Amino acid sequence: MIERIKTFVARYGALLLTLVIFLSVYFAGGQLYPAMRKPQVFFNLFINDSSLLLVSIGMTMVILSGGGGIDLSVGGMIALVSTASAALLRAGVSPFIVLPLMIVMGVALGALMGWIIQSLKVQPFIATLMGLFFTRGMAYIISLTSVTITNDVYRTFALTPIHIPFISKAYIYPTTLVGPIMLIVAIYLSFFTRFGRTIYAMGNNEQSAMLMGLPVARTKILVYAFSGLCSALAGIVFSMSLLAGYGQFATGMELDAIASVVIGGTSLSGGVGNVIGTLFGVLIHGTIVSILQFNGTLSSWWTRIGVGVLTLIAIGIQSIFSVKTKRS
Amino acid sequence: GNKAPASEKASCAPNCKYTDMTFCYPQLGAESDWRTANTASFKETAGELGIRLIFSDAQQKQENQISAMRSCIQQEVDVIGLPPVVEDGWEAVLTEAKNAGIPVIIVDRSVSASPDLYAAHIGSDMKLEGERAAEEFNKHFPNGAKVLELSGTTGSGAAVGRAEGFRAKLNPNIEIIDSQTGNFTRAEALPVMQAFLQKYKPGVDFQGIFIHNDDMGIGAIEALKAAGVKPGDLFIVSVDGTRGGFQAMVDGWFQADVECNPLLGPQVYEMALKLMNGEPIEREVLTNETVYYPDNAAELLPTRKY
Amino acid sequence: MKQTTFLKKIRESQLFWPLVAWALILLFNAIVAPGFFKLGIIEDPVYGKRLYGNLVDIFNNGAPLMLVAIGMTLVIATGGVDLSVGAVIAISAAMGAVLINPALGNQLITNDILTRNATNTPLPIIILADLAAGTLCGLWNGLLVSRAKIQPMVATLILMVAGRGIAQLITNGQIMTIYYTPYFWFGNGYILGLPVSIYIVTAVLLLAWLLVRKTAIGLFIESVGINTKSTYYSGINEKNVKLLAYTFCGFCGAIAGLILSSYVHSADGNNNGLNYELDAILSVVMGGTLMTGGRFSLLASVIGAVVIWTFTVTVYSLGVPANALLAAKAVLVLLVILLYSDYSRRLTNRLFERRGSQHDRAN
Amino acid sequence: MNNPNNIVEMVGITKSFPGVVALEDVDFSLRKGEIHALVGENGAGKSTLIKILTGVEQPDRGTIALDGKFVHVRSPQHSQELGISTVYQEVNLCTNISVAENIMLGREPHRFGSIHWKKMNEMAQHAIDRLNIDVDVTKPLGNYSIAIQQMVAIARALEVLSAKVLILDEPTSSLDIQETNLLFDVMRRLKSEGIGIIFITHFLDQVYQIADRITVLRNGKLVGSYEASALPRFELVAKMLGRSLVELDAMAKEKSQEEGGENKQPLVEAKALGLTGTLKPVDLQINASEVLGIAGLLGSGRTEMVSLIYGVTTPDTGSLVVDGKEVTKFSPLESLKRGVALCPEDRKAEGVVGDLTVRENIILALQARYGWFKFISPQKQNEIANKYIQMLGIVTPSPEQLVKNLSGGNQQKVILARWLATNPKVLILDEPTRGIDVGAKTEIQKLVIQLAEEGKSCMFISSELDEVMRVSDRIAVLRDRSKVAEYANDVDEKTLIQAMAGEV
Numbered sequence A: 001m002i003e004r005i006k007t008f009v010a011r012y013g014a015l016l017l018t019l020v021i022f023l024s025v026y027f028a029g030g031q032l033y034p035a036m037r038k039p040q041v042f043f044n045l046f047i048n049d050s051s052l053l054l055v056s057i058g059m060t061m062v063i064l065s066g067g068g069g070i071d072l073s074v075g076g077m078i079a080l081v082s083t084a085s086a087a088l089l090r091a092g093v094s095p096f097i098v099l100p101l102m103i104v105m106g107v108a109l110g111a112l113m114g115w116i117i118q119s120l121k122v123q124p125f126i127a128t129l130m131g132l133f134f135t136r137g138m139a140y141i142i143s144l145t146s147v148t149i150t151n152d153v154y155r156t157f158a159l160t161p162i163h164i165p166f167i168s169k170a171y172i173y174p175t176t177l178v179g180p181i182m183l184i185v186a187i188y189l190s191f192f193t194r195f196g197r198t199i200y201a202m203g204n205n206e207q208s209a210m211l212m213g214l215p216v217a218r219t220k221i222l223v224y225a226f227s228g229l230c231s232a233l234a235g236i237v238f239s240m241s242l243l244a245g246y247g248q249f250a251t252g253m254e255l256d257a258i259a260s261v262v263i264g265g266t267s268l269s270g271g272v273g274n275v276i277g278t279l280f281g282v283l284i285h286g287t288i289v290s291i292l293q294f295n296g297t298l299s300s301w302w303t304r305i306g307v308g309v310l311t312l313i314a315i316g317i318q319s320i321f322s323v324k325t326k327r328s
Numbered sequence B: 001g002n003k004a005p006a007s008e009k010a011s012c013a014p015n016c017k018y019t020d021m022t023f024c025y026p027q028l029g030a031e032s033d034w035r036t037a038n039t040a041s042f043k044e045t046a047g048e049l050g051i052r053l054i055f056s057d058a059q060q061k062q063e064n065q066i067s068a069m070r071s072c073i074q075q076e077v078d079v080i081g082l083p084p085v086v087e088d089g090w091e092a093v094l095t096e097a098k099n100a101g102i103p104v105i106i107v108d109r110s111v112s113a114s115p116d117l118y119a120a121h122i123g124s125d126m127k128l129e130g131e132r133a134a135e136e137f138n139k140h141f142p143n144g145a146k147v148l149e150l151s152g153t154t155g156s157g158a159a160v161g162r163a164e165g166f167r168a169k170l171n172p173n174i175e176i177i178d179s180q181t182g183n184f185t186r187a188e189a190l191p192v193m194q195a196f197l198q199k200y201k202p203g204v205d206f207q208g209i210f211i212h213n214d215d216m217g218i219g220a221i222e223a224l225k226a227a228g229v230k231p232g233d234l235f236i237v238s239v240d241g242t243r244g245g246f247q248a249m250v251d252g253w254f255q256a257d258v259e260c261n262p263l264l265g266p267q268v269y270e271m272a273l274k275l276m277n278g279e280p281i282e283r284e285v286l287t288n289e290t291v292y293y294p295d296n297a298a299e300l301l302p303t304r305k306y
Numbered sequence C: 001m002k003q004t005t006f007l008k009k010i011r012e013s014q015l016f017w018p019l020v021a022w023a024l025i026l027l028f029n030a031i032v033a034p035g036f037f038k039l040g041i042i043e044d045p046v047y048g049k050r051l052y053g054n055l056v057d058i059f060n061n062g063a064p065l066m067l068v069a070i071g072m073t074l075v076i077a078t079g080g081v082d083l084s085v086g087a088v089i090a091i092s093a094a095m096g097a098v099l100i101n102p103a104l105g106n107q108l109i110t111n112d113i114l115t116r117n118a119t120n121t122p123l124p125i126i127i128l129a130d131l132a133a134g135t136l137c138g139l140w141n142g143l144l145v146s147r148a149k150i151q152p153m154v155a156t157l158i159l160m161v162a163g164r165g166i167a168q169l170i171t172n173g174q175i176m177t178i179y180y181t182p183y184f185w186f187g188n189g190y191i192l193g194l195p196v197s198i199y200i201v202t203a204v205l206l207l208a209w210l211l212v213r214k215t216a217i218g219l220f221i222e223s224v225g226i227n228t229k230s231t232y233y234s235g236i237n238e239k240n241v242k243l244l245a246y247t248f249c250g251f252c253g254a255i256a257g258l259i260l261s262s263y264v265h266s267a268d269g270n271n272n273g274l275n276y277e278l279d280a281i282l283s284v285v286m287g288g289t290l291m292t293g294g295r296f297s298l299l300a301s302v303i304g305a306v307v308i309w310t311f312t313v314t315v316y317s318l319g320v321p322a323n324a325l326l327a328a329k330a331v332l333v334l335l336v337i338l339l340y341s342d343y344s345r346r347l348t349n350r351l352f353e354r355r356g357s358q359h360d361r362a363n
Numbered sequence D: 001m002n003n004p005n006n007i008v009e010m011v012g013i014t015k016s017f018p019g020v021v022a023l024e025d026v027d028f029s030l031r032k033g034e035i036h037a038l039v040g041e042n043g044a045g046k047s048t049l050i051k052i053l054t055g056v057e058q059p060d061r062g063t064i065a066l067d068g069k070f071v072h073v074r075s076p077q078h079s080q081e082l083g084i085s086t087v088y089q090e091v092n093l094c095t096n097i098s099v100a101e102n103i104m105l106g107r108e109p110h111r112f113g114s115i116h117w118k119k120m121n122e123m124a125q126h127a128i129d130r131l132n133i134d135v136d137v138t139k140p141l142g143n144y145s146i147a148i149q150q151m152v153a154i155a156r157a158l159e160v161l162s163a164k165v166l167i168l169d170e171p172t173s174s175l176d177i178q179e180t181n182l183l184f185d186v187m188r189r190l191k192s193e194g195i196g197i198i199f200i201t202h203f204l205d206q207v208y209q210i211a212d213r214i215t216v217l218r219n220g221k222l223v224g225s226y227e228a229s230a231l232p233r234f235e236l237v238a239k240m241l242g243r244s245l246v247e248l249d250a251m252a253k254e255k256s257q258e259e260g261g262e263n264k265q266p267l268v269e270a271k272a273l274g275l276t277g278t279l280k281p282v283d284l285q286i287n288a289s290e291v292l293g294i295a296g297l298l299g300s301g302r303t304e305m306v307s308l309i310y311g312v313t314t315p316d317t318g319s320l321v322v323d324g325k326e327v328t329k330f331s332p333l334e335s336l337k338r339g340v341a342l343c344p345e346d347r348k349a350e351g352v353v354g355d356l357t358v359r360e361n362i363i364l365a366l367q368a369r370y371g372w373f374k375f376i377s378p379q380k381q382n383e384i385a386n387k388y389i390q391m392l393g394i395v396t397p398s399p400e401q402l403v404k405n406l407s408g409g410n411q412q413k414v415i416l417a418r419w420l421a422t423n424p425k426v427l428i429l430d431e432p433t434r435g436i437d438v439g440a441k442t443e444i445q446k447l448v449i450q451l452a453e454e455g456k457s458c459m460f461i462s463s464e465l466d467e468v469m470r471v472s473d474r475i476a477v478l479r480d481r482s483k484v485a486e487y488a489n490d491v492d493e494k495t496l497i498q499a500m501a502g503e504v
């Protein structure tokens, strides 16, 4: 029995810890600001951070695949997808053409970056930095200004709340659901497919995974394509909820995503962690921001310092824990 | 549904006082002197009047402003003042505020959302500022000239309005030969100006510059100095009327500075109180603004608050 | 035969590719904008005769980036990365501005500060405080990475986010304009007709070079970057090696902040040194140092920084809008990637080898 | 080519790396149902030949035929599809995923479009059971020792169902005798099933124990392929080295018999030195001019013990006295300054700094001892490097070659040179001869003895008992992480084995 508990803790400890951090931060917020106890505040976390959750899921997979894997292009992709779709919609193209087109574009750009990383042996940081420059630059080239979306389909998605059953005055938007759905897809991929397990294996040691005969090259390209898919979806969600496309959307979101992934217990060196942790990482990040917003008296700079310090604390707790498990 | 009352009266109406008010101000950032003066105005005035101010800084990101507004809605504040970073994308959250019965006053820049989603708009008339700047050029160059434009953040209400007004009023014999954005910051204005100077010879290829705010103006001056341009060689008009701008006029760099008043706190709070008490308000309010000139800049400089 | 090995040496030197990249951009300018290379001498009211032109501007404006690239090189060589350099620049700039203008309090700047050439603190102390602030930031990063064993990207991400907040905290959230002319010397001054910043970069480069190549530190840094554990077993205190690298990077960031704030006459917590971390990393990579750590060349990184600035100036002078600069930069990175890929290396190798063998025959 | 019995037929294989010709015009064939030993000195090109056959490297020239059909092996994955199953030199598995995944990944069972975990674990457990080791397949591989990991790698290779060819590159270098025998049983069974096995090892005993044919490589060239029964041992060695075994033995036997004993001043003295959970308190003494052998089974705590003495880990009980001074600061650097050096066991992770040159690798520890600012001048560095390259016979085109491009054995020599360069009083060698050819092995043994003669002392850890017995003056035996016995060097092998195994 004790052995069982030990195994359980060793395997899921980091995840449990992230969950505990989230709950304590959340309840601390509720203690400080009674208004934070409203159920809608919890749903707002999902509404506000639906795009962040999506890109963080992709980012998690990329980071897990190791080899310095990182995707800096996510924010730029959101900008590009939102601007491109807004421009297309303005030109009168049907949303049922625009949506798949955007997804294809995201996947293709992701795969292209993956290919550059894999075939030209370019460091992911640099290749995806290029992706960031390219996507944002293209967004500005499409339109220097914000483009309004007036399409009815988009408006319906943006402005029709879905009321949560059994909880009064609680609602989400249809776009809010995309993140959780992708989360389930990512969980399935990472734990129940060869693709996912290969990601973990190569994250630990790419050379070994290659010698084990695993399709390392293909997986690497696919992982970046997957991240591209997530970013494209995030871009769609972004443009749907804001009903606009703009080159300055989601600036710096790549950093928020990396922070969330790390707070969620994934190691930047690859092979350790999972997407469920990332969900809590995103929620922790959102809760911290909420608390600072509910406070409302702090000078603007405290938000930044606060986010920095709390990230440090979260990582500190994580690392203490990981040292402990290593010892045991 | 949009059935909820446009702006419920607060429970204390019609006798609400400033001390009863909780006011939410999701400031968009701290990108310029103008903005910091604006923040200071809201904070100081709230302190003086006893208003509970819920303030946050969105660091120029719309998504942060939106999530801050959602937090305010959950806190059931009395009034929200929103200085939107861009015009688009506010419909959903404004609807949420409306459904929660919280009136929203749009401050400074404007929004593209339907006007019945917010209570009022207070702000400078950006177009008018552009027109005023154009008139200065018209006065100074009756025989025509070539000018450059250093514009603000692309797509922002201020940059769009000022550019539009400027072009609308500018005499046809004055030609805008080039226009680039410096994002309202000094750091970015500087290299842009440098690039201009590589392309165009000051005094020969162009005689004047219209700069969308004082911060960029200060950055541009550095580039001009480095290129050996002297104060007065060029006719420069800027917008804002910050201390930096006044200093530039004293030094002879700016020939006019169109005011854009950031001290909106008192005006906005007054309107918010009226909203709480259910009193009628004007939907579009312009702030009082003027144009300053170098002749009395030195005198006025010490009286400037920002 | 000798010539072949000489050619080969050049080709294998880390300087080769950044120089090729620079040459390509200059060549492009020579064709498209011949005026690009114009150099002139103008009379400066304060500093006398001085050189003026695009190339001078590139070195002058690029100085902060070059400095940061020097520090970043050492950090990357240890297998780390420092995302906080931009924030460190902002902190150092804020420090300088606030010591000149004593508006530390809670009000807006008072009017008497506007009096020209007044400073609240003597200049040497300002400089020391600047450098100390940046170095301290570097030390903090170094401690997080070496002692707390936090992954570099995360450890420095913390200061990247919080640092700009700290800079704003120092200036009480204001963009502080500096009116104290002696402070302007670092960014706008000239010695013998050349910008002061060029001398500063040269001095720091020399200092760093002596530090790493005339002592064992360079070897230790490379060794740590390649295999930390082996390095530790060899009796090298790998923690202190990392600590040194990050601290030095903070120091470089501080000098960059000094020059930058002096140059734009203000400190702006939000915008000083924005995106410098990315450009610095790009410079280092362009200089042929792998992001996984190991072999590095300081000079190559500096040339990398020069390439980036030359490129930026080129793009501006072509009249490309500032926002679209990003797309152009993507093209630059792509160029770098292609130039540096194994494929192109093999191609040039073959090219040179053939020419080399022809040469042999001729002899 | 026409021999229908040949499953693998490699002809005219040539491969060069920058600065080295690893293989030159090598022919190699493998018959159905044979065990074919591939032998040669370090750097002879054995691993390279294997890598070419399995698609890790592409040959510059030459052809490969499988079952009489020419093939172009594109990647390890492709080689698996072709029925070639491989255990590479140095364990190449992933430590973060479970043992079961390490065995099954790539051919894992599926159900409803997802991995059938239960079945996969069962299949993996079955594969592990065949090798008679006790492992929980659901645990991460990293929880287990290198030896177990090696066995898992073998289990994985055996799991390739349709394998026609099995390649084992030094699989036994970290296995003990029982484990090796187990492996041999499995190999014989596979052989009887008609599978061809390529077996690389430096243990000539094992070659003769199991191989049917022997192919000898020297300096990247084929010396020849022989029936094992037709090639006497001394001839094999002579073919590998171009020298005779007698010569070599003479070299090692030089060990002076002058058992002086007058010089018994202790250099290192450990009293109840231990670390909870790692090593039970140990008393140990090493004198000047003495070689202390350390014997023990895998995982008996030998590495842990020397790690404590070298200060990689800090003990929590007992005391350590070096050269008369009590040690308070535990770290490799402090140890170096005290004159204690440790040549670590895990060459890849703890030894080489792959992207540094041979020269830099050699002077690294010496420079560390001098500190940051007392820089060894480039000329001096070259001198030192060249001295050791000659002394240890390191095969490298120049001191400026990157160490990662040397063969495994030569890398080991470079590391050894690094420690010798610091001129230590006490040199601790943890498995210095693992993966090293006969010639180099003898040289290292000789070196150890020579150091002792110069008044230094050595601690010598090796899994090969005869080696330990040959070089040591005294032998300490470890079992279950504590010291159980100590013998003089005239102890017989049987006593030692009994002490190690605990069956008195």
Ligand SMILES: Nc1ncnc2c1ncn2[C@@H]1O[C@H](COP(=O)(O)OP(=O)(O)OP(=O)(O)O)[C@@H](O)[C@H]1O
Pocket: D017, D018, D020, D021, D022, D040, D041, D042, D043, D044, D045, D046, D047, D048, D049, D089, D395, D404, D405, D406, D407, D408, D409, D410, D435
């Ligand atoms: N990637 C590489 N780059 C350069 N040289 C290499 C590379 N791989 C191997 N070599 C060289 O090829 C030669 C043959 O090496 P190989 O690894 O095949 O030897 P080996 O016979 O397996 O030796 P050992 O018994 O020590 O493992 C060596 O001289 C080695 O230095």
Ligand SMILES: Nc1ncnc2c1ncn2[C@@H]1O[C@H](COP(=O)(O)OP(=O)(O)OP(=O)(O)O)[C@@H](O)[C@H]1O
Pocket: D142, D143, D144, D145, D146, D147, D296, D297, D298, D299, D300, D301, D302, D303, D304, D305, D345, D463
């Ligand atoms: N994950 C782990 N959990 C528990 N014990 C472990 C783990 N990994 C290794 N060990 C133990 O650590 C010890 C490592 O042994 P060590 O390397 O000291 O032995 P050794 O005698 O030097 O053998 P070797 O010949 O392998 O070097 C072994 O007792 C092994 O069982």
Ligand SMILES: [Mg+2]
Pocket: D046, D047, D048, D089, D407, D408
């Ligand atoms: Mg080998």
Ligand SMILES: [Mg+2]
Pocket: D302, D303, D304, D345, D430
């Ligand atoms: Mg061991």
